[in-house]
Amino acid sequence: MTAAALLLVLVTAERLAELWLARRNTAALVARGAFEAASGHYPLIVLLHASWLAGLWLFGWARPLNPGWLAIFVVLQGLRVWVLTTLAGRWTTRIIILPGAPLVTRGPYRFLSHPNYLVVIGEIAILPLCLGLFWYALVFSVANAVILAIRIRAENAALSERGA
Template sequence: MILSILILSFVTLQRLAELLWARRNTRALLARGAYEVAPEHYPHIVAVHAAWLFGLWIVAWNAPVNLLWLAAFGVLQGLRIWVLVALGPRWTTRILVVPGEKLVRSGPYRYLSHPNYAVVAGEIAALPLAFGQPLFALVFTVVNGVVLYTRIKAENRALSQ
């Protein structure tokens, strides 16, 4: 039980810190002339992620932890950091385009167009599985996939301009 609470606390604090960093980066990018693309989908992304985390607190706060799935989640955290470092001050939770800026092609972006979304998809499945919640993992993987489909289409349009 204590391990579950520690893991959920870590993920909650991590996500809150990332939101603060994203907000700071968003303000800085907008000040440099960036514009937002497809903001209408953003509340859906926020809702999915908030529901996922809130739901995990409800179903998993006292669950036993599968260390193999927890290790997989840990590997995904390393990949998450790689993505964040590669994007640096350009990382945000919104789709922002800075006119004249080149696309990031370093780090994981050498191998995938959207590595952050691959990491998030893995996390949305792996953490519930670490708590023995396969149905929860399946439901949120599908819901996240639907939201990501819309987001990736919008981001690809924005990045191709």
């Protein structure tokens, strides 16, 4: 197995584990009275991330890894863990609003409103760069920027109306 394929196996496993965690957290939040807001764009997010990962497998599994970009990607994974542990049971891939719950203001949320999206922006660009796929990083970064603009606007609107 190539180093690139091993990296993609690890990223794929991480994403599958995150989907499991997101579903578990969503179900628990809904059981506590939470609801989903602005779900219309969610299929676009799923399509983008699935296409991004599938394409990385298609174009990158046998390519050499760039150690500098890989180091940055590893740092991003540390930031991802910080976000997930800070949000704990409130982390999901959807916009789930728990009425009356205060906004999280600890961890990376002390510094940014949406640190998870900063991590996602970095990952979408950096993982292809680890594999020398500069054009791929550019195309998916532009697509991600469009979808995140919709997502962040929707999330901010939902959070401002949550009744906390």
